[in-house]
Amino acid sequence: SxxxxxxxxxxxxxxxxxxxxxxxxxxxxxxxxxxxxxxxxxxxxxxxxxxxxxxxxxxxxxxxxxxxxxxxxxxxxxxxxxxxxxxxxQLPSEAPVETEADKLHPDWPSSGGLKCQNLKVRYRDDLPPALQNISFDISGGERIGCVGRTGSGKSSLIQTLVRILEPDEGQMLIDGVDIATLGLNKLRHNISVIPQSPVLFSGSTVR
Incomplete structure (x- = not known):
């Protein structure tokens, strides 16, 4: 092309x-x-x-x-x-990289329990929700598979987990702490994500 x-x-x-x-x-x-x-x-x-x-x-x-x-x-x-x-x-800025909640939870995360409560997420204000009324509770150490057809919201859920997308409604808690209150540095430093296409840049590393 x-x-x-x-x-x-x-x-x-x-x-x-x-x-x-x-x-x-x-x-x-x-x-x-x-x-x-x-x-x-x-x-x-x-x-x-x-x-x-x-x-x-x-x-x-x-x-x-x-x-x-x-x-x-x-x-x-x-x-x-x-x-x-x-x-x-002209793009809107992301959330702060550091917040006061980081100091209140110095040992976060401890077990890695994940809980969603009535989560609603959309990519833009003029688009329909990618996730709506999502609720689940995963204990720390569990291995969970999320399956579904293309466009069902699997990637949207991961993007919400690392706060690339911010929820319109609901909460996502890890070890009882709402991730919306944490700074992006602390949150993303403690979460590892392997994307579907693990490529950052096209072309050779020499360029």
């Missing part, structure tokens, strides 16, 4: 450059024709040296047009990064 998009970018740049060359050729033809007509009919006294200079400058204009097209296309391409960065500045 990346190669396809890059090919379209190069092809459109070449197409626009070809049109610029065509425009320069038209200017050369018109200028040469007018110079000959003016000279033959005697309408203006034109120095042949000036005509040659004008034509040579028009030929140089083709390269200038090509450079302008390439630079304008590159600027538009690079401005996408600026647009993405500007979009990131």
């Amino acid at each position: 990346h190669s396809r998009a890059f090919f379209i970018f190069i092809a459109s740049s070449r197409w626009l450059g070809f049109r610029m060359d065509g425009l320069v050729v038209i200017l050369l033809i018109v200028s040469s024709f007018l110079a000959v007509v003016f000279h033959d009919f005697g309408w203006f006294e034109i120095d042949p040296a000036l005509v040659g200079l004008a034509l040579s400058l028009l030929i140089m204009l083709a390269g200038l047009f090509q450079w302008t097209v390439r630079q304008s296309a590159e600027i538009v391409n690079q401005m996408i990064s600026v647009e993405r960065v500007a979009g990131y500045t």
Whole structure:
């Protein structure tokens, strides 16, 4: 998909450059024709040296047009990064990394018991809930499997556990402590998650 998009970018740049060359050729033809007509009919006294200079400058204009097209296309391409960065500045901030509850529970977690009470989670305010009225109680040390079809909320439950998603309603407690009161550093430091696609970045590590 990346190669396809890059090919379209190069092809459109070449197409626009070809049109610029065509425009320069038209200017050369018109200028040469007018110079000959003016000279033959005697309408203006034109120095042949000036005509040659004008034509040579028009030929140089083709390269200038090509450079302008390439630079304008590159600027538009690079401005996408600026647009993405500007979009990131408007994202809502996550919860605090440290809270007073961290000091109140220095030995948390102790056994690892997990309890959900009427949990309701959605990805955005304008979307339907991904999880609704979820309640369960898992004792520490138990091994539990969560199964379901795609879109049933398995990943949403894990994202809520590490507070990537914040619940609209309900609570999620670990060892009796509401994880919404804990700082993100303490919570995520004590929870290990292996994602479905354990890839952080595409490409080689050299880049």
